[in-house]
Structures are given as C-alpha cells and as structure tokens.
Amino acid sequence: MSIPDQIIAHEDKALWRFEPPRTVIKRRLYLTATARKHLTDPNSATNVLGLRGYIQSALIHWVSGGLIRADEKGRPRFLKRLDAPPPEIWEIRVTDPSPQARLLGRIVEQDTLILDRFHTRQFLGDRDNPNSGWKEAMSACDEAINALFPGEVLFQGASINQYVKDNCHDFAI
Amino acid sequence: MTSQSEMHNNDNGLYDLKGKDLENFGFARVRDIAYDAVQDLWQRRKAEGWTQIQVAKNLDRDTGWLSKHLKGSGNWTFRTFGTLVQGLHGTIEIVVRAEEDTNPNCNYNPYSSYVMDVQPVVLSGAVAEIDIFGTSQRAPLKISSTTASLKEPSQ
Numbered sequence: 001m002s003i004p005d006q007i008i009a010h011e012d013k014a015l016w017r018f019e020p021p022r023t024v025i026k027r028r029l030y031l032t033a034t035a036r037k038h039l040t041d042p043n044s045a046t047n048v049l050g051l052r053g054y055i056q057s058a059l060i061h062w063v064s065g066g067l068i069r070a071d072e073k074g075r076p077r078f079l080k081r082l083d084a085p086p087p088e089i090w091e092i093r094v095t096d097p098s099p100q101a102r103l104l105g106r107i108v109e110q111d112t113l114i115l116d117r118f119h120t121r122q123f124l125g126d127r128d129n130p131n132s133g134w135k136e137a138m139s140a141c142d143e144a145i146n147a148l149f150p151g152e153v154l155f156q157g158a159s160i161n162q163y164v165k166d167n168c169h170d171f172a173i
Numbered sequence: 174m175t176s177q178s179e180m181h182n183n184d185n186g187l188y189d190l191k192g193k194d195l196e197n198f199g200f201a202r203v204r205d206i207a208y209d210a211v212q213d214l215w216q217r218r219k220a221e222g223w224t225q226i227q228v229a230k231n232l233d234r235d236t237g238w239l240s241k242h243l244k245g246s247g248n249w250t251f252r253t254f255g256t257l258v259q260g261l262h263g264t265i266e267i268v269v270r271a272e273e274d275t276n277p278n279c280n281y282n283p284y285s286s287y288v289m290d291v292q293p294v295v296l297s298g299a300v301a302e303i304d305i306f307g308t309s310q311r312a313p314l315k316i317s318s319t320t321a322s323l324k325e326p327s328q
Contacts, residue, residue, distance in 0.1 A: 053197025
C-alpha cells in the first residue's frame, strides 16, 4: 500500500489532517493523536506556557507554503533534520517566544509532514547530554510514526529539496 | 454537500484560538509574513551581488545589527521592518482582507492524492428479504455508494 493510501486509512483515527479554513494549502501536514493532544489540550505543557498561538502560526507557515529558511551560514532556522539516532526525525523550530518550542515529526513524502509531539526547548535540554529529553522524545516519535507504517521503509532524501519542493532555501541537511 | 475540506475542518479544537493565543498567533503570523518578504528581497539582492556590508553602510548601521535582523525576526519592530526594506531598495504593499473574502480555492490541492477513492460498490448476487406492505418479497439487491435499487425477481 502506498504512503497516501496508508495515511488515508489512518485518517481521523490515528492521524488528523491539519487544513485550516480559509487558508491556501500548499504542503500537507498530519498530526498524530499525541500531537493533536499537545496542540489542543489546555493542560499540555506548551499550552500552559502560552505557546499555542506561536505553534499555530508555525503550522500554518508550513501548510501555506511559507519560506523554509536557513541563515547566512546555511543553518536551518525553521525546519531541521535532527542528528541520528534515530534517523529521519525532523523538528519545526518555534524560536521566538520564550520558552521556545520544538515540534517533532517525520517527512514521509515530499511536502508531507507528520508531527507527533510538541515539547518546550527547556524540556528537551542539552542536545549533547545523552540523558537529556532529546533522546527520549526522538525515540518516542520514531516509534509512533513507524507504528503507523509497519514494515515500510520510509522516505529518505539526499537534499532538502527532495523533502520540500518549493520556497525553500538550499541548505545542507 | 459537505466538501472534503469542510469534513476535515469539523475538528474544532485544531483551529479555534481565543484571547492571548489569538493575539500571539496574529503577531507571529504578521511577523512571519514580513520576514519572508524581506528574505525574498535579500536573496534577490544577494544574487545581484549585494553584500551585508554595503547594505549596513547605506543604512548607517553596523553589520552586526543587519546580520541579526536578517537572521531572525524575533526582535523586529515596524521600524526594523521599514529600515530593512529601504536598505534593500524595496517597496511595501500591505493587503488585509476580510476572512470571508479569502479564497482558498486554487488549482493546486496538495491533498488531492490523499482522499478516499470513491468507487461504486456493486454486490452481485445478493438477495434482500424485504417486507413491503406486509408481503414478503425476495429481490436481488444492487448497491452503489450513493444509490440502492431493487429489481423485480425474474420469474
């Protein structure tokens, strides 16, 4: 079964399409049950800290085809593939509010992002510390998304343009 | 008839924002859009051979200030936005539309290959036992996704 077929089979059961009304949609976004809860539950860590509006803006930035930017040194500012292991976990960086947030997920086809969980940057901690929240969060994200596509070798690209078709700076991943 | 888009937008909690969340969302969106627009122009100017040093000099700013604001819009004000646009020899047009005037219908729908393929379903050979006005009848049953029809059994 193709990736779209598998997503369709999960839709409104394990995956929820993010398609805000009155928005021209240019990229696909699905939320897992965990991400949906993190987005909508008033008691989720990110919502308690008042990050909902900023996160919503970041999600709309993705689906509406907003610029996937890198800085002058080629470092990704909005969408970034995290260092393995596990492989192919991506983050949307919500960097302007304080505290910052990170939205973790995977790109399963070009322009198709599945987000699985939202965390504050504080929770994730120091990236170089093996006991930080990063490892646990990335592993949980990896397991959750792999469980949606059992036995499937999920998409891996060699350059950012294989993951994002349009309006994307050319940066190393 | 409910469209695919409406069906998927019935999930209220995903899109409803109120109070401070709505305010933060509005602020983040406008800042994002402004930043994207400035980045577009900066990329074009870079391709034309402009450097940050030249732009900073034209604005009588140091390159650190320019570099910081081109890197992210976190500390932008309207003044920063206007200064950057002028420094890059740009012009600004701002359009604010009523929500109801926004037309999300465009030729490209990225979800078009992500919808259930609705094919008519025909059950051949099925027989339904139907009680019509107290008289039990047996009839072959043909079902499609949108219609169901009954035919008289052949004698």
